[in-house]
Amino acid sequence: MLSRVADTLFWLGRYLERAENYARFIDVNFNLCIDLPPGMKEQWDPLISATGDRELFISLYGSNFSRQNAILFLAFDEQNPNAIISTIAQSRENARMVRESIPKECWESLNDLHHYVRNAKKRKVWQKEDPHAFFEYVKNGIHTFNGIAGSTAPRTQAWYFTQIGKQLERADKTSRILDVKYHYLLPSVDEVGSPLDFLQWTALLKSVSAFNAYKHLYQKIQPDFIVQYLVLSRYFPRSIFYCITEVENALQEISGSKRHSNSAEKAIGALRSKLEYTNVNDILKYGLHEFLDEVQVGLNEISSSIYDQYFKVMPNYSVQEQTQH
Amino acid sequence: MPFSQYNAREHYDEMFDSEGICRSSNRLLYEHVNSFAISKLKQLQHTTEKAQISMGMTFNVYSDNKGVERILHLDLIPRILSAQDWSILEAGLKQRIEAINLFINDLYHDQKILKDKVVPAEVVLSSPDFLKQCIGLKPPKGIWCHITGSDIVRAKDGEFYVLEDNLRCPSGVSYMLENREIIKQALPSLFNEIGVQPVSNYPARLLHMLENLSDKEDPTVALLTPGVYNSAYFEHSYLALQMGVELITGQDLLVKDKKVYMQSTKGLKLVDVIYRRIDDTFLDPLTFNKNSMLGVPGIYEAYKAGNVALANAPGTGVADDKAVYAYIPRVIKYYMDQEPILKNVPTYICSEKDSLEYVIENIPELVVKETNAAGGYGMLIGPKAKKADHEKFRKLVKKNPRNYIAQPTLSLSTVPTLTRKGIQPRHVDLRPYILYGKSVEVIPGALSRVALVEGSLVVNSSQGGGSKDTWVLFDK
Numbered sequence: 116m117l118s119r120v121a122d123t124l125f126w127l128g129r130y131l132e133r134a135e136n137y138a139r140f141i142d143v144n145f146n147l148c149i150d151l152p153p154g155m156k157e158q159w160d161p162l163i164s165a166t167g168d169r170e171l172f173i174s175l176y177g178s179n180f181s182r183q184n185a186i187l188f189l190a191f192d193e194q195n196p197n198a199i200i201s202t203i204a205q206s207r208e209n210a211r212m213v214r215e216s217i218p219k220e221c222w223e224s225l226n227d228l229h230h231y232v233r234n235a236k237k238r239k240v241w242q243k244e245d246p247h248a249f250f251e252y253v254k255n256g257i258h259t260f261n262g263i264a265g266s267t268a269p270r271t272q273a274w275y276f277t278q279i280g281k282q283l284e285r286a287d288k289t290s291r292i293l294d295v296k297y298h299y300l301l302p303s304v305d306e307v308g309s310p311l312d313f314l315q316w317t318a319l320l321k322s323v324s325a326f327n328a329y330k331h332l333y334q335k336i337q338p339d340f341i342v343q344y345l346v347l348s349r350y351f352p353r354s355i356f357y358c359i360t361e362v363e364n365a366l367q368e369i370s371g372s373k374r375h376s377n378s379a380e381k382a383i384g385a386l387r388s389k390l391e392y393t394n395v396n397d398i399l400k401y402g403l404h405e406f407l408d409e410v411q412v413g414l415n416e417i418s419s420s421i422y423d424q425y426f427k428v429m430p431n432y433s434v435q436e437q438t439q440h
Numbered sequence: 441m442p443f444s445q446y447n448a449r450e451h452y453d454e455m456f457d458s459e460g461i462c463r464s465s466n467r468l469l470y471e472h473v474n475s476f477a478i479s480k481l482k483q484l485q486h487t488t489e490k491a492q493i494s495m496g497m498t499f500n501v502y503s504d505n506k507g508v509e510r511i512l513h514l515d516l517i518p519r520i521l522s523a524q525d526w527s528i529l530e531a532g533l534k535q536r537i538e539a540i541n542l543f544i545n546d547l548y549h550d551q552k553i554l555k556d557k558v559v560p561a562e563v564v565l566s567s568p569d570f571l572k573q574c575i576g577l578k579p580p581k582g583i584w585c586h587i588t589g590s591d592i593v594r595a596k597d598g599e600f601y602v603l604e605d606n607l608r609c610p611s612g613v614s615y616m617l618e619n620r621e622i623i624k625q626a627l628p629s630l631f632n633e634i635g636v637q638p639v640s641n642y643p644a645r646l647l648h649m650l651e652n653l654s655d656k657e658d659p660t661v662a663l664l665t666p667g668v669y670n671s672a673y674f675e676h677s678y679l680a681l682q683m684g685v686e687l688i689t690g691q692d693l694l695v696k697d698k699k700v701y702m703q704s705t706k707g708l709k710l711v712d713v714i715y716r717r718i719d720d721t722f723l724d725p726l727t728f729n730k731n732s733m734l735g736v737p738g739i740y741e742a743y744k745a746g747n748v749a750l751a752n753a754p755g756t757g758v759a760d761d762k763a764v765y766a767y768i769p770r771v772i773k774y775y776m777d778q779e780p781i782l783k784n785v786p787t788y789i790c791s792e793k794d795s796l797e798y799v800i801e802n803i804p805e806l807v808v809k810e811t812n813a814a815g816g817y818g819m820l821i822g823p824k825a826k827k828a829d830h831e832k833f834r835k836l837v838k839k840n841p842r843n844y845i846a847q848p849t850l851s852l853s854t855v856p857t858l859t860r861k862g863i864q865p866r867h868v869d870l871r872p873y874i875l876y877g878k879s880v881e882v883i884p885g886a887l888s889r890v891a892l893v894e895g896s897l898v899v900n901s902s903q904g905g906g907s908k909d910t911w912v913l914f915d916k
Contacts, residue, residue: 117692121705211496212668215681226496272705369705425705431694431737 128280513906574755695738
């Protein structure tokens with residue numbers, strides 16, 4: 116597979132996953148706001164912090180973290196490269212660049228989603244009382260893409276590079292939303308068991324589609340269980356550990372080696388074993404924020420070593436010069 | 441009745457003869473379309489548009505801002521070519537392409553045709569598309585023009601005229617293929633009843649032709665595109681997908697020891713045949729245009745060494761120069777010793793003194809074209825233009841006569857087209873596709889381009905033209 120195509124597919128996977136996470140984060144936060152007791156202010160600031168684009172938000176909107184501003188910024192503002200409209204457009208552009216490498220129906224579903232999002236912007240969805248239907252459509256559109264790909268794409272390099280992008284993005288988003296929400300939620304530990312506390316933790320779990328499965332496993336809402344579930348679970352497909360394992364498997368499928376045969380595989384192996392041989396009490400004692408910071412550093416290392424290993428191309432000018440001399 | 445207002449006596453109409461009687465080849469189509477209410481036709485038309493958007497059959501118009509995508513309007517009503525019409529076109533195009541290939545080869549070797557003064561040497565040698573770098577070049581299997589998309593029109597006398605040969609990366613074949621898929625679904629029972637020659641094996645034939653250029657048993661073929669911002673990108677990726685070959689950009693390639701390699705996730709991979717959709721002069725900055733960022737340094741040397749095949753061969757464009765075009769009937773006679781089956785449009789070459797005077801005097805009646813422009817740019821249609829434009833072109837032509845040719849304004853044939861005012865005649869041209877592999881093959885279909893504006897003769901997509909599916913009927 117061409118390096119450029121592999122790179123493009125990697126980012127296709129990342130952008131789509133990002134868009135899906137944003138749709139879910141906004142939708143859950145919106146629902147949380149509806150449930151808040153009268154007199155309590157809606158909280159959009161933490162969500163924007165979790166995306167890492169707080170500075171950009173302030174430069175565009177000042178410090179008015181209103182619902183409309185937040186939804187506009189996170190979903191429809193093309194000045195935000197990570198807004199849903201931008202990441203959908205970018206993933207569609209990537210799909211267009213490598214259309215010959217993805218199933219036709221995948222391209223068509225993504226193309227339709229792109230047009231849907233652009234039309235939604237024209238309809239000014241963020242001014243609506245309930246933009247829920249929009250986010251639902253975006254999530255379903257991406258699920259459709261993933262579903263078609265899952266049942267039609269051959270398990271060759273094209274598939275694995277897309278999966279790597281998707282899983283790294285997913286690990287990144289789980290880690291960020293947990294970091295920020297945990298930080299905001301901790302002061303309310305005094306109120307453990309209060310209705311508000313319950314709502315907030317529930318929202319966090321829902322943000323990563325974990326609520327029902329979590330309840331089934333743990334019954335009680337308890338911060339350490341939640342950290343255990345979102346960071347270390349071997350079974351939950353959005354836990355950081357699970358995503359890392361998926362990336363590791365995909366890398367081994369690509370290289371055809373069961374050992375850690377290159378720098379990308381070594382980097383992933385290091386992070387996986389770090390997660391594998393730790394437990395939640397160690398993490399909380401060490402500091403969740405500090406721990407997640409290290410996870411972030413690990414994820415970045417993995418991305419850049421994958422780039423070096425597979426995506427980097429030599430400029431053809433310099434090679435020509437070498438052969439001439 | 442959708443056809444009750446249809447009146448196309450003024451020009452040759454593809455469906456009705458001069459008495460207003462439906463041609464027999466078109467009868468089933470006429471009856472079928474006429475049995476629908478106009479609202480039903482509009483609904484079907486709407487469905488075809490939605491299908492195009494879903495498939496992403498979009499292109500960027502050069503003058504538009506980046507990011508604006510348009511679909512090429514596809515008219516619901518297909519254009520029909522009878523088996524008799526087709527047999528003339530097929531024989532004529534085979535003859536023409538064979539002759540042109542011999543002509544190009546001669547121009548880059550012995551130049552016999554110039555020495556015999558059949559074609560004036562200065563016309564050929566002054567063409568910017570005559571590439572000195574290609575003198576003495578021996579392309580694989582002796583073929584220069586592997587892929588051609590000739591522009592043909594039908595005039596008032598009902599005869600076909602070749603308007604341009606388009607030997608340089610002609611585009612539009614993906615529309616021929618996708619239009620067929622869409623219209624087949626919109627009018628399934630008619631399609632089935634009428635008996636239409638299939639075009640869907642074009643990608644397989646194209647791949648076969650490309651593979652034939654290499655002596656290897658299982659050569660690696662790739663399609664080279666200028667990139668995602670090129671207006672024909674949809675077509676490039678479509679053809680790569682349909683052929684199952686890699687779609688590559690210049691950046692993906694490296695030349696080492698006169699061999700061309702793709703940069704893959706598992707290292708370098710040798711490429712044997714490249715269907716390049718990049719213009720000659722952008723192909724290799726070391727040989728041609730130094731500033732090209734699209735091309736691959738060293739690829740031309742690799743080609744000359746016989747380590748990679750390119751389709752079409754560099755230098756082919758010389759036979760596509762609009763001044764050289766004027767001599768193609770003589771070229772056919774010279775190499776084939778046959779009368780041309782398809783006519784040329786009479787052409788005034790402005791660099792010839794008598795012609796120049798005629799053109800300057802009669803510019804309001806003529807179509808004036810730049811000799812090496814495409815896409816309907818740099819063109820004047822005398823009868824439709826304003827006086828100021830006539831004057832502007834007089835100056836342009838006088839200043840640089842070699843750059844212009846002129847032709848009488850042809851009355852292009854019309855074809856029934858669904859418009860806002862119901863079904864109306866609109867002018868149409870025809871672009872069939874020809875592959876030159878082991879022999880010359882004409883694909884039984886075409887892209888028919890239709891001028892959507894009433895009375896307009898400009899069919900180019902960049903100038904508001906649309907397209908039609910083109911049905912070549914079986915000989916019954």
